[in-house]
Amino acid sequence: MAPPNGCSINSAPLEESEDGEPLIEHDAVPAQCCSARLNLAFLMFLGFSVVYGLRVNLSVAMVAMVNITDPKPAQNSSTFHACPLPHGMENTSDTFPQPDGIPQYPWDSETQGWLLGAFFFGYLCTQIPGGYLSGHYGGSxxxxxxxxxxxxxxLLTPLAAQMGSYWLFALRALEGFGEGVTFPxxxxxxxxxxxxxxxxxLMTLSGSGANFxxxxxxxxxxxxCQTLGWPAVFYLCGGAxxxxxxxxxxxVSDDPRTHRRISKEERDYIISSLGTQGTGHGWSLPLLPMLLSVPLWAIIISQMCSNWAYYTLLTSLPTYMNNILHFDLKSNGFLSALPYLGAWLASTLSGVLADFLIERRVFSVTNVRKLFTITGLLPGAAFLVAVGYSGCNHILTVTFLTLSSTIGGTSACGVFINQIDIAPRYAGFLLGITNTFGTIPGVLAPIVTGYFTEDHTLEGWRMVFWLAAGINVCGAVVFTIFGSGKIQPWAVTEEEAAEAGKNRSTSIIT
Incomplete structure (x- = not known):
């Protein structure tokens, strides 16, 4: 199948961006609609939708799983509430009744915090091995x-909960162990x-499945939870x-070279545009140069900082909606979901805009990554602080939370995909490294939140939001100063280095 305008894909003239990134001529690009690469992005989108559903369902189900939300009365009063109860709830308990035969458990806020964070203990362990093996063998x-x-x-969650909190903790850690390989x-x-x-x-479309x-x-x-009982949540999600x-x-196939349904035009375009960077790496890695790479450490620190706010909301927002604002369980789930709807839309649209700015050479790859990181993290931090001072105003709280997460979604095409800019061949392994560090807030944030909010006061939650916002700002500052979109010297193959030297010599002679 001949490429558009009769051009040969392999002979299409290549140019370089300001970051030294090869750019293929626009006329040589085959249509993306219904392409193999777009189908791959869509399947990844669905996959991350599933795994994030599996990850966060415990956050809401926990409200129904516990039979006493506040087993230790706060401020020496069993009737203390940070915000007034809605009309008609004054004489009701915090317990959400379940269908007959559905068990509930007396877990205090500290136990709940550990259970919500358990997933990330396992998630930490497989990021780097998963990235390394995926880069060598292929990721599918x-x-x-x-x-x-x-x-x-x-599917085993109800059984583990019945056996005890320690068993549920172990099961959630095992789930994290399995899911840890997915992003690398x-x-x-x-x-x-x-x-x-x-x-x-492509990457923001596939990764936005997490928010969706x-x-x-x-x-x-x-x-x-309210209609079928909380165990049904885990059976349905696990089945999906x-x-x-x-x-x-x-x-799915690991590589366009081995895909059975890809067109020759698309396969040749992908292979020629990526060059030798589009192949797997060997068993050996340039570990010392990676360890000393300033741009890589900028990604690590920035992701840790931005993930603190993300994981705080992901694991603890339903608890805030229940304990402070007293939303019923159905409203709790819907309102807790609004921030992620905004983040999904923002991340997807920002990916299209980022590629447009790079393709039209409005900004370099480095500046695009920094621009979207700053745009996502700084305003998002400001709105988090505003949540802490919204008090018991339901409308303001939900609005500020939604704005914070929506604007934060634009950082998806900033620091969160920067690994593939600085070292394409090692991108899976690098994501394993950065995501390992980035998962530490997933372990610590629920525990810290549980510590600050054990009395269920507005002041405690205000500290939670201030901490998340301050850490967000630190991440934006670090990446702005030290981030880069250039392929690092240690990531360049000998073949590419020789070709670059040949091109420079030709340029000088010309």
Whole structure:
């Protein structure tokens, strides 16, 4: 199949951006609609929707799983509430009744915090090994098994809860262990699939499934808990993950070279635009140069900082909606989901805009990544602080939370995909490193939140939001100063270095 305008893909003239990134001529780009790379992004989108649904459903279900929300009366009063109860709730308890035969458990706020953070203990362990193996072998098998394993374990949640909180903690940690390979596997696959001018939109589309999954899961979990009982949440979500895995293993390939349904035009375009960076790395890695890489540490620190706010809301927002604002379980799930709807839309649109700015050379790759990181983190921090001072005003609280997460979604095409800019061949391994550090807030944030809010006061929650906002600002500052979009010297292959030297010599002679 001949490329547009009769040009040969392999002979299409390449130019370089200010960051030294190869840019292929626009006329040589095959249509993205219904392409293999777009289908891959859509399947990834669905996969991350599932795994984030599996990750956050406990946050809402926890409200229904505990039979006493506040077993230790705050301020020496069993009737103390930070905000006044809605009309008609004055004489009711905080317990959400479940259908007959559905058990509930007397877990205090500290226990709940540990259970909500348990997932991330396992999640920490498989990021780096998953990224390394995905970069060497290809990421499809690791992402598929990661989702399938997490879904299968989710089916056992009601049994583990019945056996005790320690068993549930262990199960959630195992779920995190399985899911830890998914994001590094995604990055390793895009290193072989995503042309440089399409990276932002393809990766934000696939990664935005995380926000969409949270948006969909939170209200559905509340609805299911009140109608079918909380165990049904884990059976339905686990079943959805197993079903997704069937389609993934049938339709996905590690590399465009081995894909059975890709057109020759698209395959040649992807391969020629990526060059040798679009292949897997060997067993050896440039570990010392990575360790000393300032741009890599800028990504690590910035992701840790921005993830603190994200994981605080992801794991603790339903508790805030229940204990402070006293929303019923269905409203709790819906309102807790609104911030993720905004983040999903913002991240997807920002990916398209980022690619447009790079393709039209309005800004360099470095400046685009910094621009969207600053835009996402700084205003998001300001709105988090505003939440802490909204008091018991339901409308203001929900509005500020939604604005914070929506604006924060624009950082998806900033620091969160920067690994593939600085070292495409090692992108999966680098994401494993950065996501390992970035998961530490997932472990600590629920525990710190539980410590600050054990008395269920507005002052305690205000400290939670101030802390998250301050850490967000630090991340934006670090990435603005030290971040980069240039391929690092240690990531350049010998073949690329020789070709670059040849091109420079030719340029000088000319």
């Amino acid at each position: 098998i690791f992402m598929g098994l990661g989702v399938l394993g997490t879904a299968a374990l989710t 596997a995604m990055m390793a696959m895009w290193a072989r699939w995503a042309p440089p001018l399409e990276r932002s939109r 999954g949270a948006f969909l899961s939170l209200p559905l979990t509340g609805f299911i 993950g197993c079903l997704w895995a069937v389609f993934w293993f049938i339709f």
